[in-house]
Amino acid sequence: MSLFQNILIIVILIAGAGFLSLTEIALAGARKVKLKILAESGEERAQKVLDLQEQSADFFAASQIGLNAVAILGGILGEAAFRPYIVNFVNRIYQGPWTENIGFILSFSLVTSLFILFADLMPKRMAMIAPEKIAVSVINPIQIFIKICKPLAWAINAIANLLFRLFKINTVRDDNITFADISAVMDAGAQAGVLQKQEHHFIENVFELEERNVPSSMTTRENVVFFTLNEPEESIRQKLAEYPYSKFLVCSNDIDSVIGYVDAKDILVRILNNQSLLQLNESTIRNVLTIPDTLTLSEVLDRFRSTKEKFAVVINEYALVVGVITLSDIMITVMGDWVTTIEADQQIIKRDNNSWLIDGSTPIEDIKHALEIDEMPDDENYETIAGFMMYKLRKIPRPADAVIFGAYKFEVVDVDHFKIDQLLVTRLLEKSTEPEVIEPPSS
Incomplete structure (x- = not known):
């Protein structure tokens, strides 16, 4: 050829x-x-x-x-x-x-x-x-x-x-899509500009509902405002004016003896009709949904949907009230910075690019988002940043106690009756691979 x-x-x-x-x-x-x-x-x-x-x-x-x-x-x-x-x-x-x-x-x-x-x-x-x-x-x-x-x-x-x-080699292709696969697709979409940063954040938060437990989003026990059966009328009026909540627990004597809850709207109607508030009765007290503190936020959403309720009391294994949670709390978890709560002060205050003032009761998931930390050490052992400090310090914390983790230093600023009220988080120049505990000198 x-x-x-x-x-x-x-x-x-x-x-x-x-x-x-x-x-x-x-x-x-x-x-x-x-x-x-x-x-x-x-x-x-x-x-x-x-x-x-x-x-x-x-x-x-x-x-x-x-x-x-x-x-x-x-x-x-x-x-x-x-x-x-x-x-x-x-x-x-x-x-x-x-x-x-x-x-x-x-x-x-x-x-x-x-x-x-x-x-x-x-x-x-x-x-x-x-x-x-x-x-x-x-x-x-x-x-x-x-x-x-x-x-x-x-x-x-x-x-x-x-x-x-x-050679016993499995040739069946596994096409199951995991959360890691979806997360990778979302990251790629965000990098390509298909997903906006806020949209990416929303989707991540929705998936986190399956992983986050109730304590990460609830109003904790010490912050719960409640009425007692014999609450004076003046006290009821004062709490309604001071705390702009839509629902209040009603207890017999203390917070652990829950009877139900009242809707602020019902009480305001009684006030407008010049009716007495000297005694809360069956016409105003409603049955309250009670849930264990081991539920995930996704499971709580299912409970709210099935019961048509938007408010629940959270109890622990000893039948003690540890807090309350509302549908709004879960929505705030999903929406993040787009929702501003009027029920509490801002928990994370950014002072500058390298430091933050953080409330001790801030959920650890919110800390991870704010500081852009992928994983906290042994985070199955605590729910809040205060819990992280106590877990790492292995003692009741006091002011100036600090823990260094990753590129951040977590320092206790204020303690009230053994409770960490506020921490100062500072970004360090050098990244630490292992958590380091720093204790102030003994006085």
């Missing part, structure tokens, strides 16, 4: 190998989520791609048959076609016993480079750019090619399956 015919055959072989390489990467890299969206929109070829991914053994066998056959044939033809011309060229520069060997090496390198570049590297990089679009475009011709190679592919697959069973 002439040089032109040889070149034409090699070009055809390279094009065939490139098509198979392109198809192989596109079909393997096409994401099921996007293919399902295309299929639901009426694209029949997308469903064919999904079906092929479910039964991909025949395709990969056929693809490897085609690629290896073309590579071997291209090497034989290419080396034979180019070597005489390369040998003649080498003879002009060098004449000796190595001429034929040099011609073989150069012709082999030329053909190999052409196949690597145009039949392997470029098609695969193109397929990675838009795998779903390419997979849908090539699915019909590749199905024809699979049918042609079916007999040989069946034999190869039978041998491969036998070897897989012999």
